[in-house]
Amino acid sequence: MAAKVSCLSQERAGYLEGLVSQARNAAAVFTQYTQQDVDRIVKPMVLAGLAQAQHLARLAIEETRIGVLEDKIIKNMVATEFVYNYVRDKRTVGAIAEFPERGITEIAEPIGVIFSITPVTNPTSTVLFKCIMAIKTRNAAIFGPHPKAWRCCREAVRIMYDAAIAHGAPEGVFTCLEEPTIEDNVYLMHHKDVRLIDATGGRGAVKAAYSSGKPALGVGPGNTPVYLEKSADVAMAVVDIITSKTFDNGTICASEQTVVIDGEIYDRVLEEFAALGAHVCKDGEADLLARALVDPQTGFAQPMAVGQKATDIARAVGLQVKPDTKLLIAPIAGVGRDYPLSVEKLFPVLAVYRAKSADEALRVCIDVNHAGGLGHTAVVFSRNENVIRKFGEVIDAGRVIVNSPGSIGALGGVYNDMVPTFSFGCGTGGGNSTTDNVNVYHYLNIKRVARRTQAHMWYRVPNQIYFNRNAVENLRQFPSRSTLIVTNPVLEQMGHVDIVRRWMAPQTVARVLAIPDTEPELKVVMQGVETLKLHEADQIVALGGGSVIDAAKIMKMMYESPEADLAELAAPFLDIRKRVVRFPGGKENRVRLIAAPTTSGTGSEVTPFAVLTDKSSGRKITLADYSLSPDVAIVDPQFVMSMPKGLTADTGIDCLTHALEAGVSIYASPYTDSNAMQAIRLVFRYLPVAFEHPDDEEARSMMHNAACIAAMAFSNASVGVNHALAHAFGARFGVAHGRANALMLPHVIAYNASVPTKFMPSPNQRAYVAHKKYALTAELLGLGGESIEEKVANLIAAVEGLLDRLAFPNSIAGLGISRDEFERAMPDLTRNAFDDPSWRSNPRMPLVAELAELFWSAYDGRGKTGIARAS
């Protein structure tokens, strides 16, 4: 039943319902057909159409009295042969395209019942074209021909239908309205079983199609501007324009309407037109044409002239022309309502305009384009590629035809490699949804079967890591003319710099830059860059804790890529592979960075991260990119033997946090797991020893290795919500990073081990395994327990025991921070923690309320956590 019932007789409505019901069943049955079934039907249809091309052309001429027989035959042949040539090898059934590298398969789904409106100007060719498209895509079509062309269309449909049925198409796949009316069209356009309206025709039909509320391909009138530029091959251009504009007496809506000619060649062009059978109107003649051929009320061309011969038009308007005149050429002085012949004229009357300059020519072409031709077709004749490109840029046309006839060129497949069509998508400029030459793909719903992507993983670490006591001796294998040792004053005083100097390669001139042992400042980094430039350094040895190594990483980057914009490079990102900013690739000064850590925690010697502060703006800049990773790491325990106890504990727990977070990260891999697990094992075994017996060289060495190994894990698997909390809390209350981590750690383990409120939306998370991985860690540490819950509880207890043993405060409250002060800070803490990128790889996606809960758990202290323990 139609949604909108028009004033149809019951009998007529029943007739239309019958057509729809038949088509609906045919379309339903058609879904069972394979590509081979379809292709078996299409070819004989095409052959039948070709065989009857002349018969159909003759019928069209007799019925419509429009156009040229010979050209209509050609149109029918293009609509069959050329269209078939395009569709014959196209897959239109089932899987039509595979993109294995993207895990995507495209599957064709037929549309169903298509209501297909065809024009009076190209009646049979449009029917042939649309029948082939419908069968190729397993759709059923009801044809609504122009009332003045329905008999020839009915015959075209019959020929196609008989051929299709004879080769297995479902009964009722095509039908054609008999004695069609506008009311029929309205009824069918609103019918709920009609899935698509494909309207090729006049303004009214196209507008009605788009107004129906149904998906529609509405292809209506144009107004083709032509730019005949001074470099063009004039002889070819004139022949092409005459060929096109007289083809079927100008009935193709892509045919040329106004030719804008550069002044330099204007007279020559008109002479050439005249020599080849065009009549160039003299003063007064053009006005005569305009008055007779354009309706002054509507501003549109008179329908009675459509598709008529030039001589007949001339006779009708009282113009004296030679009997063999092919085309009437009317010079115009502008575009718009004051220049009636600047509109679309689907008959062999062509407006011409003399342009004083190239700019003016383009402006006039734009005017023509905007006078009813938006999105349709435009033509340019030029040998100058810049002119062609410029024209293509400024004209809004779905088809810009170059150095060839507009009408036949736009049809595609004859003068160019565009898709053959009898329906020209006109884009939004023409009120259409496509600028394409309408083809089989517009008759399909294309479904995408998108498989889960297997994200490419990586494991990237510096390719040279030297460890154990005296690893520093390996420095000598790195030749350098000029080395800058970046360190801090304390290490210099302690004689560590002298050790480094001693093992530099011979002939190395080494200079020292001692910077403060705090989070590096931009100013300090830029001073370092100046020093590198001054001494034309080719090597940096960063000797120090995380701050010194981070500073050296940024110095290296800014030295090698002076144009790098630090603020931009610090832009946040969700996935390092898809980040907005790209770190500099071109390197002006190649410099080797060797990092020798003097603390056992941050692991900055192998990480791709660096943090600095811009005091002038008060901003903290966090950079992450593998180009920041040092080239060489020297993990020599002699540099950490004198670490104070507090620093040993803080950095050691930082290392443990890195390993535990990398272990449960959604980016964890077997590669990072091996690092994480080994680091955890080393920390539990050696951190208490290093803390209680600072001179124990084995413990120091193993903790130094643990820090580096844990960093290798989190460099590739990242960290988690513990770091997000610690960053926010540490920054707000001035608590050292390791200490802040320690306060959060047991609570975060309990949190991550319980069933998430929200899972992290990432293809990397194939299953929720955090609790199992904590349990595995507990097993590795020999903590006992039967169930996963027990093992997780034992791990938390072991972490808490370790923190107690390292004399960490039990709670945030234990730091002397009052509950009120903490309460006041909570909005900032949760906001900053949520903004922190660290949790993006956490196995649980934290809710803001959960972050607050975690902070409060840490405030209350160990053993009193408010977050549910492993469930």
Added chain:
Amino acid sequence: MGQARLRMEGDLVHALQSALDSLEKVDGELVLDFSPVRRIEPPALKVMEELAARAGERHVRLALEEVDVNIYRVLKLSKLASRFTQ
């Protein structure tokens, strides 16, 4: 209330015609076993429409069994699926 069962073997239009003919004798439910049906054509859909209409008039419940998924899709698209219980 009884149940009659017909297996849709051989030419589907004929099989459905038989179902149509037997409708007079059914009191309750007529089950059409579609397991042999691998393809369906418009004439068969037409008979099914008639069958559904006649069954409605006679208050006979029509049920389909073992319908191949491709056939089921055709019945959905032709709006026949809802007229038979599955």
